[in-house]
Amino acid sequence: MTSGLLLIDKAQGWTSHDAVARTRRLAGTRKVGHAGTLDPMATGLLVLGIDSSTRLLTYVVGLDKEYLATIRLGQSTTTDDAEGDELTRATAEQVAAISAAAVAAGITDLTGEISQQPSAVSAIKVDGKRAYARVRAGEDVQLPSRPVTVSEFELRTSTHGDGFLDLEVRVECASGTYIRALARDLGRALGVGGHLTALRRTRIGPFRIENAATLEHIDVVAQLISPADAATRLLPRLDLSREEAIDLGHGKRITVERDPTRTGPVAAIAPDGRLVGLVEYRGDQAKSLLNFAQDKPDTADKPDTADASESTPTP
Numbered sequence: 200m201t202s203g204l205l206l207i208d209k210a211q212g213w214t215s216h217d218a219v220a221r222t223r224r225l226a227g228t229r230k231v232g233h234a235g236t237l238d239p240m241a242t243g244l245l246v247l248g249i250d251s252s253t254r255l256l257t258y259v260v261g262l263d264k265e266y267l268a269t270i271r272l273g274q275s276t277t278t279d280d281a282e283g284d285e286l287t288r289a290t291a292e293q294v295a296a297i298s299a300a301a302v303a304a305g306i307t308d309l310t311g312e313i314s315q316q317p318s319a320v321s322a323i324k325v326d327g328k329r330a331y332a333r334v335r336a337g338e339d340v341q342l343p344s345r346p347v348t349v350s351e352f353e354l355r356t357s358t359h360g361d362g363f364l365d366l367e368v369r370v371e372c373a374s375g376t377y378i379r380a381l382a383r384d385l386g387r388a389l390g391v392g393g394h395l396t397a398l399r400r401t402r403i404g405p406f407r408i409e410n411a412a413t414l415e416h417i418d419v420v421a422q423l424i425s426p427a428d429a430a431t432r433l434l435p436r437l438d439l440s441r442e443e444a445i446d447l448g449h450g451k452r453i454t455v456e457r458d459p460t461r462t463g464p465v466a467a468i469a470p471d472g473r474l475v476g477l478v479e480y481r482g483d484q485a486k487s488l489l490n491f492a493q494d495k496p497d498t499a500d501k502p503d504t505a506d507a508s509e510s511t512p513t514p
Contacts, residue, residue: 201249201250201420201423201425202249202250202251202252202423202425202426202491203248203249203250203252203423203424203425203426203428203429204246204247204248204249204252204255204259204406204423204424204426204429205222205226205246205247205248205249205417205419205422205423205424206244206245206246206247206406206408206410206411206412206422206424207222207244207245207246207247207411207412207413207414207417208242208243208244208245208408208411208412208413209237209241209242209243209244209245209414210242210413210414210415211239211240211241211242212239213239213414214236214239215233215235215236215237215245218233218245218247218414219231219232219233219247221414222247222249222414222419225414225417225419226249226419228249228250230249230250230251230253231247231248231249231253232247232248232253232256233245233246233247233248233256234246234247234248234256234259234260234403235259235260235264235374235403237398237400238280238398240280240281240282240397240398241398241399241400242398242399242400243266243398243399243400243401243408243411244400244401244402244403244406244407244408244411245400245411246259246403246406249419249423251426251491251492252426252429254489254491255426255429255430255433258433258434258464259403259404259406259433260374261374262374262403262404262405262433263350263371263372263373263374263404264371264372264373264374264376264400264402264403264404265369265370265371265400265401265402266369266370266371266372266378266398266399266400266401267367267368267369267397267398267399267401268367268368268369268370268378268382268395268397268398268399269365269366269367269368269395269396269397269398270365270366270368270381270382270385270386270393270394270395270396271363271364271365271366271382271393271394271395271396272289272294272297272302272363272364272365272366272385272386272389272391272392272393273288273289273293273294273362273363273364273386273391273392273393274287274288274289274363274386274392274393274394275287275383275386275387275392275393275394276394277320278318278319278320278379278394279318279320279377279379279380279382279383279394279395280318280379280382280394280395280396280398281394281395281396281397283320283394286392287392288362288392289362289390289391289392290362291362293390293391294359294362294363294364294391295359297364297389297391299357301389302354302357302364302366302385302389303354305385305388305389306352306354306368306385307352308388309349309352309381309384309385309388310349310350310351310352311348311349311350312346312347312348313346313347313348313349314344314345314346314347315344315345315346315347315376315377315380315381315384316341316342316343316344316345316380317342317345317377317380318342318377318379318380318383319340319341319342323342345375347372347373347375347376347377348372348373348376349370349371349372349373349376349381350371350372350373351369351370351371351372352368352369352370352381353368353369353370354366354367354368355367355368355369364391365396366385371402378395378398379394379395379398382394382395404432404433405432405433406432425474426473426474426491427466427468427472427473427474430466430474430477431466431468433466434463434464434465434466434477435461435463435465435466436465436466436468437455437465437466437467437468437478437485438468438470439453439467439468439469439470439475440470441469441470443467444467444469444470444473444475447467447475447476447478447485447487447490448475448476448490448492450487450490451487452481452484452485452486452487453484453485454483454484454485455480455483455484455485456483457482457483458480461480462480463479464477464478464479464488464489465477465478465479465480465485467485467487473491474491475490475491476488476489476490476491477489
């Protein structure tokens with residue numbers, strides 16, 4: 200199997216682990232990782248790394264993200280989403296009294312650099328144990344607030360029905376932002392409670408859902424983004440001569456034009472388009488941080504062409 204990044208459109212009911220496990224069988228390799236989970240309730244973009252390209256996932260994890268979501272005003276839940284038990288419910292009259300101006304003001308207050316308390320059922324570790332695991336064990340978990348950035352919080356449509364007000368929104372935010380917490384906090388600010396009923400991730404950095412495939416219909420080889428393509432979408436590019444590519448491949452430093460503004464890792468590309476590795480600049484030299492050798496076949500798993508529904512968990 201050739202190394203690369205794979206864009207998956209995760210279905211509802213699947214965990215991120217399910218998607219990784221299925222991809223391992225389809226790709227015939229155990230070397231598969233992901234750059235950020237999605238809850239089983241959520242759908243949308245997962246970025247997976249295959250073989251040596253799993254090392255590029257480090258540069259994907261912290262990228263900004265875009266989501267489409269449905270926020271239900273008028274009800275709060277134990278998990279801040281539709282999978283939790285009801286905590287509070289507003290009257291139909293209270294929900295009907297919510298004005299468009301109040302919603303707009305609430306959204307504005309949750310845009311920009313804000314302080315957010317993550318949901319108790321998040322994957323954040325508390326004394327070495329995931330918060331959601333502690334909640335499921337019956338513990339009362341209160342996570343501390345932390346700064347997050349919501350660069351865009353756009354209301355697309357709003358619909359009244361069954362005593363609730365449903366808001367269709369688009370959110371662009373920094374890594375570490377919880378959309379469930381935005382729903383909770385908006386409902387709390389409006390005095391009626393709120394939770395998330397649908398969530399779809401549509402972008403992670405330069406990678407978009409339009410270029411992803413479902414696990415039921417994916418051709419892994421055809422869908423792979425090559426290491427060089429992936430690395431140059433994520434990082435600045437340095438084009439090498441044949442001799443420079445050989446030297447870097449052997450761990451030697453190469454001479455480059457001095458530029459004090461260049462910082463951080465750079466994707467070093469050979470004349471044939473291959474990703475030689477990632478380098479960093481040290482004055483007028485480039486030093487290898489990570490070399491990308493050709494992947495060897497992994498014979499531990501063979502490609503599985505069975506129908507993907509075999510590994511689909513029950514929603």
